[in-house]
Amino acid sequence: MRATTDMKLSGVRKKNKIKWKSYIPLYLMALPALIYVFINNYMPLYGMQIAFRELDFSGSIFSGKFVWFDNFKFLFTTKDAMIMTRNTVLYNLLFIVVGTIFSVFVAILFNEILSKRLAKFYQSAVLIPFFISMVVVSYLGFAFLSSENGFINNSILKPLGIDPVSWYTEPKYWPYIILFVHTWKGMGYSLLFITVRIITISKDYYEAAKIDGATKWQQIFYITLPFLKPVIVLMTILSIGRIFYSDFGLFYQLPMSSGALYDVTTTIDTYSFRALMNLGDITMSTATGVYQSIVGFVLILVTNYVTRKFSKEDSLF
Amino acid sequence: MIENKDKWWSYAGHIVMIILSIVAIAPFLLLLMSSFTDEATALKNGYSFFPEKFSLNAYHYISSQWEMIGKGYLITIIVTVVGTVVGVIISAMLAYTLSKHDLPGRNLLMFLLTFTMLFNGGLTSSYIVYTQIFHIKDTILGLLLPGLLMNAYNVVMFKNYFEHSIPNALLESARIDGATELNIFAKISMPLSLPMFVTVGLTTALMYWNDWTNGMYYLSTNSSIQSIQTILNNINENIKFLQQNNVGNMVSTGDMPSATIRMAIAVVGVVPMLGLFPIFQRWFVKGATAGAVKE
Structure with a gap:
């Protein structure tokens, strides 16, 4: 009896050992990516300590004295902290509201187009800006907005007898310009994103509605929109989770770093970049990054909690 | 009807x-x-859809600078190809490992991966690590490594595809036949998930092709390995510098490209992307459609 148990146990042990060995190739396959994740994503967590140190110009970067929260205290006494937080959050809210309404409106009309060939052409055309880098976008913007050579000043305002506008020094226009360019660059993608979901709605619903005499408006309000609701809510929640992050290229390249526009174009990302590259203030730049990471982390946890309540399978974890 | x-x-x-x-x-x-506008016309009438006088002068100037631009493209192509191929393969291999549910430590690995989607050290911390510990400044690794090589989203996309679209029986029978995991990955999983490889590959390639931030962070302005986007960005930075120092249009010669040359360089920078656009667009639409149907 005892012997058989022993035999069984050793058998199990042997089997476990073999099994464990059989996993080694799998671990090896995962290794390159894991090393990269360690370097790219986990080592910077170690770099975050700079935010809690004094700026030390003489020694190595990690040799500054620990001053704990002094850098953050300093950051939040400047008016920059308020401006960059306000801009980041408000622009994102603007993008969420305007972007959602605009793209749903366009997608619904787009799906009413009967000629599929033309529809395909339109879809390709509006997708072009999505594939272009923000540097190129800033060149395009300059062609329109330059005060001396720009298209708007020379070919629109001048013939109308309106005085030229110095676009790159007038903050009041920039919220609109930024909203416009953001929508312009993203419209093809959001159109595609919503259209592919409208296509999956079964035609039977619309046929049945037509037989019952439903108008197009009623079909949109009682079939299309309710079907789109989950994906719209999900996208909104995800965007709120990212509300502390901005599109660095949009806010850095488009205004051409014009100092006169900083009030309306500085976001957390551009501030952190300028603190590092223009002022060489590594501690302040890191502190800004840490502020963004921590608030961003809390926001993602909160929105994920909400997503779980709303639709479990769409939550991240 | x-x-x-x-x-x-x-x-x-x-x-x-x-x-x-x-x-x-x-x-x-x-x-x-x-x-294509004549420089004097551009300065008099501004940029226009219907310029009074055409000229190829801007392109003449660019062809004299062909070495710089040609080299920029070469760097862009090398970085894009190497980054995409390496990135896609290591992402897919990690995803393949994670798609095996009985793997010991799988949950830990999943957590480590998911955490990167939720929290990051910030760009400056990354910059410090890459420049102070790995010293990749002014090397080609500065364009390749930071941020772009792979990300958790791509791995999760691969993992889901492997889990849902490849029959487990197929993998098991290959294992019984004595195939190694790497073999199974390369001969079964990879060919069966080709659309996913293309979709992720194109997205990664697009990010590398359009990237100017790594060039700005990790290359000095006189570096010899500038990609085309970095060149475009540097021209922008020079113009900003001149504008900020109130010399604006007074200095239009020298190393600052004049009004039309700027636009010609941007054209040279965007034409290949527009040329590749039909391919990108087709796969992009396919990928998006597949994603929607899966849900």
């Missing part, structure tokens, strides 16, 4: 989409026309 009312809705769709298409394309046309 098309009703009259449906036609009106279709017309409304056409009108909106025609307007949006024009808005999408017009800036590129302006860029193109500006680059």
Whole structure:
């Protein structure tokens, strides 16, 4: 009896050992990516300590004295902290509201187009800006907005007898310009994103509605929109989770770093970049990054909690 | 059976989409026309869709700078190809490992991966690590490594695809036949998930091709390994510098490209992307459609 148990146990042990060995190739396959994740994503967590140190110009970067929260205290006494937080959050809210309404409106009309060939052409055309880098976008913007050579000043305002506008020094226009360019660059993608979901709605619903005499408006309000609701809510929640992050290229390249526009174009990302590259203030730049990471982390946890309540399978974890 | 009312809705769709298409394309046309404009005309009338006088001077200047631009493209192509191939393969291999549910430590690995989607050290911390510990400044690794090589989203996409679209029985029978995991990955999982490889590959390639931030962070302005986007960005930075120091249009010669040359360089920077656009676009739409159907 005892012997058989022993035999069984050793058998199990042997089997476990073999099994464990059989996993080694799998671990090896995962290794390159894991090393990269360690370097790219986990080592910077170690770099975050700079935010809690004094700026030390003489020694190595990690040799500054620990001053704990002094850098953050300093950051939040400047008016920059308020401006960059306000801009980041408000622009994102603007993008969420305007972007959602605009793209749903366009997608619904787009799906009413009967000629599929033309529809395909339109879809390709509006997708072009999505594939272009923000540097190129800033060149395009300059062609329109330059005060001396720009298209708007020379070919629109001048013939109308309106005085030229110095676009790159007038903050009041920039919220609109930024909203416009953001929508312009993203419209093809959001159109595609919503259209592919409208296509999956079964035609039977619309046929049945037509037989019952439903108008197009009623079909949109009682079939299309309710079907789109989950994906719209999900996208909104995800965007709120990212509300502390901005599109660095949009806010850095488009205004051409014009100092006169900083009030309306500085976001957390551009501030952190300028603190590092223009002022060489590594501690302040890191502190800004840490502020963004921590608030961003809390926001993602909160929105994920909400997503779980709303639709479990769409939550991240 | 098309009703009259449906036609009106279709017309409304056409009108909106025609307007949006024009808005999408017009800036590129302006860029193109500006680059073919005579310099004096551009300075007198501004950039225009219908310039009074055409000229190829901007392109003559660019062809004299061909070495710089050609090299920029070479760097862009090398970085894009190497980054995409390496990135896609290591992401897919990690995903393959994670798709095996009985793997010891799988949950820990999943957590480590998911955590990167939620929390990061910030760009400056990354910058410090890459420059102070790994010293990749002014090397090609500065364009390749930071941020772009792979990300958790791609791994999760691969993992889901492997889990849902490849029959487990197929993998098991290969294992029984004595195939190694790497073999199974390369001979079964990879060919069966080709659409996913193309989708992730194109997204990664697009990010590398359009990236100017790594060049700005990790290359000095006189570096010899500038990608085309980095060159475009540096020209921008020079113009900003001149504008900020109030010398604006007074200095238009020297190393600062004049009004039309700027636009011509941007054209050279965007033409290959527009050329590749039909391929990108087709796969992009396919990928998006597949994603929607899966849900």
